[in-house]
Amino acid sequence: MRPTTAWQAMAQRPMSFLTSSWPWRSLAYLGSGVLFGAAAVVIFAVGLGAGVVLLVVLIGIAPLVGMVLASTVVAAVERGRLRLVDLDRLEDPHRRPDEKGVRAWVATRLREQVTWRELMFTLLSTAALWWLDLLVLGFSFGLPAAFLTSLDGSTWPWALFSGVVLLASPYTVTSWAGARAALARTFLAPRGRELGEELREVRASQGRLLDAFDAERVRIERDLHDGAQQRLVSLGMTLAMLRLDTPADSPQATLLSDAEAQLSAVHQELRALIRGLNPPVLADHGLVAAVEDYAARFPIPVTVDLRLPEGLPRKVETTVYYLISEAMTNIARHSGAGKAQVRGRYHSDLLILDITDDGHGGLDTGAGTGVTGLADRVGALDGRIRVSSPVGGPTLVHVEVPCRFA
Known part of the structure; x- marks a missing residue:
């Protein structure tokens, strides 16, 4: 079975894992985590500092709210990065605002529990996770590189140690990438309550569609009854009056009889259709x-x-x-x-x-x-x-x- 996560990939046979793309995907995941985490630290530090300073003059709430909303962007990027080490796509758990406009969007996001979970993940990521990414990469590649570039004849044990660390680096990097992805999924995946709210919205939408369908069916029944059926009745009366002026043994009388028979059949079919659309009983x-x-x-x-x-x-x-x-x-x-x-x-x-x-x-x-x-x-x-x-x-x-x- 094809693995869908980094941890599942590590469970394969060693050669299958080492020759696959999973070690490189894990390396890309941790490397981008370091870069993105460092950028997030700078942005959030500036936002937090501005919020604290401006809070004195009662306008600092805007930068603080901006930090909360910025965490949704961080979470969206993280969901995209997770595809490197977890092929099961994480759907966006945020719901669409009921109204248009920035104010409605902000109000909706601040009321959602997932927004605050994303804020917690962002704080955890900027405070610790990207540092751990850097630590794992430094241990797997930086430390061996430093030892190998400063070797002399008396430090051969360090050369052996560096070689072992480099050989184990695909497993070291992939195992931490898998653990980090599992932690991110815990914070960013939709919860049961959120899925339940989505399901209730879908069911409510189904109910509205069903009501609209019933209302449209009643309208069609009324239009057929008051429009097409009345026209057929009027046509039948016209044919009856025409028959009074037509000799019984003429060819036109035969055509009139056929027309009346067809009109009667159409009238019955229309009545059955109307009865089926909205049965009076x-x-x-x-x-x-x-x-x-x-x-x-x-x-x-x-x-x-x-x-x-x-x-x-x-x-x-x-x-x-x-x-x-x-x-x-x-x-x-x-x-x-x-x-x-x-x-x-x-x-x-x-x-x-x-x-x-x-x-x-x-x-x-x-x-x-x-x-x-x-x-x-x-x-x-x-x-x-x-x-x-x-x-x-x-x-x-x-x-x-x-x-x-x-």
């Missing part, structure tokens, strides 16, 4: 009645066994209804089933739903099937979905959705 009578109505119009027999309380949250009812209809559409299109069942229960603030069919099974959830859409709907409600579909069937879609009454 769902708004008027609730989830159970809407699912039963949908099952009654389904091309294969469907057994509906839903024992759910009345007054479920509107968002849950709408999402679960479209989840069921989408799952049933997948059954009709792909399963080859002869019958299906929808079963639902509500227990301990949890809505549990099972959708089964007796089709041929073998559903591959990772092949871009409709299960992905179902999972997205369930995920927007913080629920979970499991699919069992052995070859030969049956297929079971099990859904659990948290649902609490206000």
Whole structure:
């Protein structure tokens, strides 16, 4: 297995490690750490001195805040340098400000815990880590070089010592680089709470997208009902009036009959589309009645066994209804089933739903099937979905959705 960290590289066979790029990467990591650390010391010393002096006249807070914010830059550079000895990329744990502008950015950074961890790492780095980098490099290369350039006939033991130190330098440098990288990752990697906040933001975004989708669906249904459907009705009345002036045995009468038949078919398809976009029975009578109505119009027999309380949250009812209809559409299109069942229960603030069919099974959830859409709907409600579909069937879609009454 290809190593991804300096320490993993050291665990390889000696020749594999010594002929790899890892010793050189570790040397570059420590060397750049010395240069960057020395520059950071100068900058922070000037900032701290200016802050202390100006604090007397009550404007020193600005340089001090600047030092705190500068630590985020130091941390960003360190995350980039870590790629030399740790191939697992560290994501930026900072969140985007809710508003635009420098003031919002500064306020957001000062409220984040990661900013203060980065400040602690910066202080540790400027106070000790770069000195240790310099010490390791000096011991591995500077000390042997000094001994070898000042040798005489009586100091051959020091020559032997210098040779041993130089031969061991790839391991010395790499081991300290690995330890330093592990310490940096401890400070700079996102913590569970920060990841949890990110996850909550993603889920909130999913919920907003779902709400926007539902609102857009209602708007489309209203536009179709008030626009296209009314125009079709008007067209039907025009054809009926035209028929009054057309002889029954004329060719135009036959064409009118065909046009009326096609218009009737289009009207029925449009009504079915409107009913599917925003079924009135769902708004008027609730989830159970809407699912039963949908099952009654389904091309294969469907057994509906839903024992759910009345007054479920509107968002849950709408999402679960479209989840069921989408799952049933997948059954009709792909399963080859002869019958299906929808079963639902509500227990301990949890809505549990099972959708089964007796089709041929073998559903591959990772092949871009409709299960992905179902999972997205369930995920927007913080629920979970499991699919069992052995070859030969049956297929079971099990859904659990948290649902609490206000």
